[in-house]
Amino acid sequence: MFLGLEAQNLIYRSDDALRFGLDDGYYRAFIADAPLANLFQHEHAAPYQAVITMNIRKYTLAAQSFGTWWSLQALSYAAAFALLGCLLDDKVDEGDHEQRRNALMLLDWDHGCGNYAAGKVKGGDSLAELILAKLGAFLQSISETDSESYEKLVSELHQAATAEYLGSVPSHTPADLQYAMDRSVLFVLAGFRFAASGRLSAEEERLCRLVGEVMCIVDDLCDLDEDERHGRINSILCRARNDSELLSMIDDSFLSLDRSLLQLRQGFSREFYEFLLYELRRWSLGNAYIRERTWRGSYG
16 A cells, blocks of 8 residues: 555655645634634644645645635635534544534534534534534525525535435445545535635536545545444445455555546646645555654655
8 A cells, every 4th residue: 555655656755844834834824814713723623723724725726726716715614614524523533422422413414514504503612513603604605696506515515414424334335335435525525615615617626526536545545444443434445345355446446546646637737736645645644554654764
């Protein structure tokens, strides 16, 4: 797996911090002055500052690549959506019983996040609830000016939330595969839609969906052992009907990754594509073996 990621330029390099870290101050300043600065500065958002800055930067580069301009307000809401995803995902996967229960209640579309999306819930005490209320208000503003974009975004949010909710207790069979894909791919796509105030062209949507597919593959490759150990949903485990098929499914994942990265390299600007690779390299460090081998190779 390490060699496969290395072949795709997805292993962190010793010059990455210097090459991509020089602009961090600009994006940190954006967070301080953003429309949702109070949420980004919330005490429970502290562990996710890198997530916020990297997503704002990614959405900015995507807009530049598409030759358009996405408002600072929309970028702020998109970053808040990324923060929300991390909060809920961590509570479902790593939280105690009460934290997990509360996160799943919010992910329940009919009784939780769907009511926020419809503008029916105005507040809450937790950071996740505060973000959901803000996103719900933003969605209502989109619905007033572009009902088609609103309906599409809400539909994808519904699918992503349902996949996260139903995939919280996976069977790791092909029946779970759509949940494993939707919880990642549609979540990423929805982030881009928020950044674009709901408005993406067909080609922009195709490319943003591809970003989600690549992120899903890399995430599931890097988390494969841990997901299997803890019984978490993983698209590769869903495809493998038994242990003997697992290596074949890993090979297939790398082939899909290669095809998708080629399309992204052709469809996006060089600046966006190289930053995406950097973000994925940062992700790969979440795997303990990859992290140890990377540091050993870089620093002896």
